[in-house]
Amino acid sequence: MSSKLLASLISMALFLPLGAAQAAPPSSEAAAAARLVRAGETEGLTGQVVFQLLLGEVALQRGQLELALSAYRDLALRTRDAGVVRRAAELAGAAQQYGVALEMVRLWLELEPESQSARQMQAGLLVLAGRLDELDGPVAEMLAAEPDNLGTNFLSLNRLLARYPDKAAVQAFVERMASPYPKLPEARYALALAAAAAGQLERGRAEARQAQVLKPDWEAPVLLEAQLILREKGEPRIAEAAQLLNDYLKRQPDSTEVRLHLARVLIGAKDYHQAREQFDQLLRKDPDNPDVVYPVAMLALQEKDLETARTQFTRLLELPFPDRGAARYFLGQVEEAAGNKAAALAHYEQVPGGAQYLPARARAAQLLADQGQLDAGLLLLRQSNVRAPKEKVQLAQAEAQLLREAGRHQAAYGALSGALKAQPEQPDLLYDTALAAEKVGRTQEMETHLKKLIKLQPDNAHAYNALGYSLADRNLRLKEAHELIARAVSLAPADPFIMDSMGWVLYRQGKLAESLATLEKAYGIKADPEIAAHLGEVLWKLGRRDEARALWQKAVAAAPDNEALQATLKKFQP
Template structure:
């Protein structure tokens, strides 16, 4: 990559450098004179482009003082001329004038102004030349060094940043150095060669890594740089060293959580050990979110419940807990948690009380009411949302309520009339309509809509997966199998496809060994997913391994109480002669979802009346 490849990121990078500079502070004490001669001189000024007029990026530093002396009047003249030239459309000439004035006067403000002119014109190399000239003139200037460092990073010249980064740290007061270390990964976030950046940073902060007060923060920085580079082993090693240096640093818990999200199980003990410390509620919240992402629902609920106990005024925890409770059909508890969230949101100035979050809360209230079959209450929740007509989620919820009342044509018209701002909005509308039809068991019509979407996006594996699920519901098993095998071929780590195909084969009692291999492959990618464990249990049951199936289903249901898992677990218990336990499990499944098709069909097939 060429050295100018980072120019487009220069402006963004310098948002991190500092605030506006008083470019004219130097001139406030200079007499304002020669304006008429200056105006005359400007008439004869010729504009040139950057390549012709600007100082060379590798131009030498300022001349010795005897050759570069400049009077106040000359400084004022040259500076003002540079400013006017810049503002009248020739930044290259303006840059050259300002940089020359900076070199001759030794003014930090003019060096900075020259660099800023180049930055505003996306001329990274010229900005770097000005910053380097400034630093050479004033080697101990924190601002000059900071400009050099940030421009080098923005230009992807990572290998040259070691010394500027070391100086940046040396010049930072010791009490503030932890904060600087913490910010380093963000400073390098946009570089293209993440591995080179990780190597440079570790070398640059070697002194901090051996300091008792800074070692933990330093190793966390190294870990984050290595994780960004995709080196999970090195990141894990850095995490271990950070923990050894200071187990109370919440940065190591956050790094461990990020490693968990990348599938590293070895990082989890670092989180759980940190949670034993006081004031760990924020980390507990983040841990709950990671558990949710891993489909570890019961554990997520446990962590959120503990968070609300430890910090009962943390509104976000109550909202997330309410959402999980609603998913688990714990509707009374969900309403209580939601009520607590709203109470806290009304009495805080924190961002949680903003309209977007309140909309999510009101939608959750509507969903809870819908689950209870109380359509009027759900509609009242929706009325509390400001600008509801502009919210896709609200319109989708209204369509669901219409369908529940047997007004499916109106529901579909409502969705189709939602304005389309772009192609993605159109896609979302069609997906919402397909889901609405699927929820109401109109599988053939949903299949047709999904098929049209897939024709427009034949390589979209998520669309293909949903189409496969609808094909199965519509009785098109050959289409389903073909779609799922196509997904696996295109994206070998798409674990949902392995699971769905394996389960379908097991449910039909065919190709059971292949079904088991497919499901085990899915578990390699998502070992904690209770629904994949349910699939494995079902194939074990079909293979005659009832005890193993019963064990797997019990564990899966404990992780995620779900009506379909209950249907399978109950059938396994029933086949083992434990009819009372089976009925108890099925009753719990009906409580969770009385409309679950698998559960209802299981009871009908076995002739069970509850």
């Protein structure tokens, strides 16, 4: 067989990614092969072989993967050329015909028994095919064949098996592979990862500790054990994890990764002072590392250290930090907190996209509305560049919020109902449109939306509560209202606003003692002005008017513009 012709036909396929080969126009390699055939350089090749070579190449160029695979598989069996066999295996894998791919790999290994590439492909295909029980031999041979790369290969084991669903089977497999290498730290670490993935947290910790004993300066098992400590028993064990990381830092004080992890653990414990000390050390060592600068800036903002936050977020804009939108958004937050509304608005308007784009647009619109430029704020929202359905929901909610705050309830209802027409089963829009409909007197529409939401989400406590409260507040169908709110209470028993609704329906039913106890409990959790209005009314009805007046006065001082509170005061203290 002419190796020249075979090489010309398969070299591009072997060294280019499969997707690129499929998408490309007819290659120069295929054209060269055609010229060779026309020139008569076909010594040792039958017409059928030449035809299949060209057929496979042209089919691949046209994206006809099945046809290309059929041609190459037949050609591989005819020629037993290792390059052709390898390409047939690759095409079969891409077509998810794993049985064919494994057949080709076995032939490849017959032709090139020492080929590590063939063994690696075989292992990957066995995983993809879900045939873990056949994996021991190929992987054990690969590990034994490269003693100088043993540690690196063990670190690859869990990546190889990451998508395999039976994590217990993966753990057992890694156990078998690691058993000949009890003193290899990477083998112990691979065992720790496999045990953790299988939910065996204590075993994972034990293996991670063993890896640390074998290789004391290695960061990875220390970080893994800290993560496993935080996962144990469903409760964070922050002090123990922090101590582990601190002990390592005493031995290896220059470990950036461990110190960064310790700082994050301390933030989780709300020990912001200690976390700040760790970040300050990191910043002194590596002032241009965005992974350090960003959490320092965020922590400073959390602690209301606005000057440090401003400095570090500004610094992020000078560094190769990928999320510039986040830096701009949080600079806006800093300037808002400092009272610099014009500067905050400028930052918000410069957020280019990403996760903070819509929050920034909403804050910018709110700032404009606060300055008496409601129409400008609404225009800014309406001109926002959003396409995803979820983003359109958030945009409609932001617009309705501005309109509600301005007392333009009809316009708020219009914004939400328009968005609901485009997404008629979107839960957040159903809920918000229902509340907006009630505000403009469309109570039947409100009920329709909430009942639809309950049908879509039978465990939505707020939907039951909103419908039940509306009925109770209008003093209608009180038995039904009580049942709806009771269902909400069963779903969210600690929610003070749902407790308030229960207290209110009990009041409407004339059960004053039960109502009082429920409302007092709700107000003890959340001193909300509407809860205060309801509690004061029950106290008034019970003849405890001085207590009611004192409660209302306190609530008015905290929320002088609350509509429900003002309505209650007007009713009882005109």
